[in-house]
Amino acid sequence: MDSKNLGGILDKINELRALFIFGQRVIPFLEELFYFVHDIVPVLEEINASIYESASKMPRASSQLSKVTQATELATTEILDNLDGVISRLDTIDSHFQTATADLNAIDKLDKDMLEAVKSSLNGSHQETLRAVSALQEQKGSHLKAVKLNASGLEKSLKEIREKSNDIMISLQVQDITSQQIASVNHLIGSVQDRLSNLIDRFKISGEELISEIERTDHRTFDPNASYDRSGERQKAADEVVGGSAPTRDNSEEAEKKTVNPTSQEEIDKLFGKGA
């Protein structure tokens, strides 16, 4: 063994020494890392279990929401049935009322005609009797006036009931709007569940059953921005776009422009982010 070989061995020993020194420095860090991993595993398992539990509850939540839509639709149909009944009865009352008013007016006219006929046939005699009959006729007239006044009040009330019934019917549009909102939430739940299911699949835990998929029986399309706004502002905005006039349907170029392109192309482009 010459000095060159010994030098090589010494270099290797120095490298080993450096490695040991490095090892000594790294070991505490590795120990810390080991304890960290040891501590974090139960937390990760807990998170995993929590994700699993949340994901497994989603199909039920979605199903419950669908049931809410079905129940409100059923209830709305019942309310509409009852409203139809109310409106139908109002129509009947209105019809009877008009007939009764016409009859009263006819009776009043007949009475007046009868008195005139009697006056004419008596030819100036029996003045006292005629005065008495006229007085009675006047009394009858004032009663008739009172009846007509009450009838007018009744007619006003009937009109109000009809308006209120129509208002209720209009308010029932809320069922369609909320069902679209629910469908939107259901869609969102479905998307979240898909993501969570993928996560669970990637970190499969032994012994856990696969989460049942959300049953997508509700194929209804929806507007995620549906809102129950009766201020009329949204209609006003739509009217502004339409241009306040219905487009004509003849084949002239001008009509076509009005129909298809109520606002400028520039404005449309701007809306779709293609402008300037």
Place this chain on the structure above:
Amino acid sequence: MKFLVVDDSQTMRRIVTNALKGIGYDDIIEAEDGKDAYAKLYIEKIDFIITDWNMPNMNGLEFTKAVRGGEEQYNSLPILMVTTRGMKEDVMEALQAKVNNYVVKPFTPQVLKEKIDLILKTL
């Protein structure tokens, strides 16, 4: 005048139908989506269409395009879109599909009457 009311919501079909009856139109048939409505166009003689936008199978916009792109006799058939979609872009899209006018839900019978009258006046 025969109306065709197209909406997947039974509630809405009934509300629109009742509103139409309230303003004096009694001849009304219903369809539950664009596909159903398109089939009915060939069976019944329809004078006026009131359609929703969001529907399964064939939505209101697709239905409108199908009607306008179909037989020539349907080019002038009045179409009123009644929908929850109230964004400016939606209204423009509907107009480009050639609906005659646009009503945002919830609507009142007065608004419905106003739009129908407006369409009929300009025909």
